[in-house]
Amino acid sequence: MVVPRITAEDLERQLGGAAAPSSPLVVVDVRLKYPYEHSTITLPGALRLLPGAPDRPALPRDRGIVLYDSDPAEIVAERIAAELIRDGFRVAVLEGGIAAWAAAKYPTTAKSAPHLAVPMGAPAKS
Numbered sequence: 001m002v003v004p005r006i007t008a009e010d011l012e013r014q015l016g017g018a019a020a021p022s023s024p025l026v027v028v029d030v031r032l033k034y035p036y037e038h039s040t041i042t043l044p045g046a047l048r049l050l051p052g053a054p055d056r057p058a059l060p061r062d063r064g065i066v067l068y069d070s071d072p073a074e075i076v077a078e079r080i081a082a083e084l085i086r087d088g089f090r091v092a093v094l095e096g097g098i099a100a101w102a103a104a105k106y107p108t109t110a111k112s113a114p115h116l117a118v119p120m121g122a123p124a125k126s
Contacts, residue, residue, distance in 0.1 A: 003081045004092040005074075006066055010106045011094060015044075025064045030080050031098070035070035041108040043068065045099060051076050061089060068094035068101070 006014075014025055024092060029036065036048070046068075047058070059065060065084065067077040076092040084091045094101065098107040 001082045001085065003078050003085065005095045006092040007092060007095050008106060011066055012104070012106045015049070025066050026060060028059070028065055028066050028067050029069075030077050031070045032076060038113050039070070039098070040110060040113045041098070041102065042111050043098065044105045044107050045111045046109075051082070053103075059089060063090075065089055065091045066094055067091060069097045070099065072099055107116050107121075 004122055010056055011025070011027075015027070028049050029044050030041070030049050030051055032051060042048075048075050049059075049067075056091075064116045066082050067084075069076040071077075074093045074095070077097065081091040096103075
């Protein structure tokens with residue numbers, strides 16, 4: 001199945017230049033657990049959909065949906081998009097994923113990422 005793609009430039013334009021909440025598109029982050037948790041950004045207003053645990057009732061059938069992931073080849077987003085298209089959703093995948101969006105310097109929203117635990121010094125010997 002051929003999954004439609006959208007460029008970062010086209011998505012930015014359709015979102016109204018600043019990822020407006022009144023956009024006719026719903027942006028969905030489908031990054032795998034590790035890339036999502038260790039990233040510090042998302043696209044503004046993006047919903048989170050865990051791959052493998054789709055919450056399809058939360059997705060609107062009356063609006064276009066754009067999925068993005070962290071893989072420049074969009075492997076995860078493409079697989080989920082194909083499933084959603086078979087279920088009757090209107091879906092496209094962001095070309096180049098979040099990396100393409102960030103490289104174009106479009107707006108992002110900050111999110112927290114895990115902090116590295118700094119090892120404490122060894123206990124003093126008596």
